[in-house]
Amino acid sequence: MQAENGKNSNPLVLISSNYKSMTKSEQKVADYINEKTKEVVYLTVTDLAEKIGVGETTVLRFCRKLNYRGYQEFKMAIAQSLVVLDEQIETEVKEGDSIDVMASKITQQNTKTLKDSLEILAFDSIEKSMTAITKANSVHFFGIGSSGITAQDAEHRFMRMGFNVYQSSDAHVMAMKASLVSKQDVVIGISTSGSTKDVVDAIRIAKENNAYVICITNHARSPITQYADVILLAASKESPLQGGAYSSKIAQLHVLDILTKAVEMERKDESFASIKKTAEAVLDKMY
CATH class of the missing domain: 3.40.50.10490 (Glucose-6-phosphate isomerase like protein; domain 1)
Incomplete structure (x- = not known):
């Protein structure tokens, strides 16, 4: 079940499902987090805002739009999602993969799709x-x-x-x-x-x-x-x-x-x- 504050949902999934409704500044935050996910867990809200070129209030508004109470709660959720992210990287189909490897990766991707859907389904x-x-x-x-x-x-x-x-x-x-x-x-x-x-x-x-x-x-x-x-x-x-x-x-x-x-x-x-x-x-x- 999707928690009201979003803590039980993968933040990267929440970013994807809310991306189109974000302001341009909030989308810049989303893009940076998607690209530098592992780096974000070590940054303060001030550090992150400076690297992206937005105000701290934009970062906080971005977090609240995803139903997190603040940046620290969001950052903790990001840290917890990194294990899932590493698994996802391992399932990307690459040129040269044999059919059995490709089939295994696609199966893992589809399994992740089902799990992600369950996480955000209220x-x-x-x-x-x-x-x-x-x-x-x-x-x-x-x-x-x-x-x-x-x-x-x-x-x-x-x-x-x-x-x-x-x-x-x-x-x-x-x-x-x-x-x-x-x-x-x-x-x-x-x-x-x-x-x-x-x-x-x-x-x-x-x-x-x-x-x-x-x-x-x-x-x-x-x-x-x-x-x-x-x-x-x-x-x-x-x-x-x-x-x-x-x-x-x-x-x-x-x-x-x-x-x-x-x-x-x-x-x-x-x-x-x-x-x-x-x-x-x-x-x-x-x-």
Whole structure:
């Protein structure tokens, strides 16, 4: 569970998920820490501010934005994360790696993605989402590109549990469906960047129609989160050239798997009955 003060989360993961919402000065702090992580644990707040060329207040504001009480608490978290950082360096795929070494490294990277996602996932957000979904007349999943495929997976899973569920990955269809929802409906927007315009626009329309909005994203403060009643964070770094990276997909599916299981257990009898019916419906489709 993500602690309110962030102490249980990897600070480097928190930096990544909050980076887009930072000021330019705060981003300079973030960039320096990402580049000189090992050096930071030996620097005072004054030393760090001078090396970066910002004021001490900027460093302190940066720490508080990540939910640390101050620089010392942040620095302690950095020190604790260095072991993880060393492990990450060892898992970087390099030219010349054999297939078995590459496979091992990718497995370790994906395992880290799952662990990081668990660190920043707030259990109370899962509970709020679960409660809203179980009471909803209908559930809608919106996503574009790779996130649209995740939305399809989610639709399939919730359909098997007996929900009135829909997914959309077309910008026009998303907008039209969003215009028809009401306060009895739940809309879940999936966007790794949190900045996919078509998804954000549809989420905004849904919110204007008083739907309960949940977003699954890698960035805690991004355009999509402005309209969300609940934010479910998934941890995975993705550059503009890596759109649809498998690690991002794994993180999204991991969060959805946790949410889906929570919903399934909350309405255990109904879910089991629906899963049984849908399984029996396709028995003659298999050898």
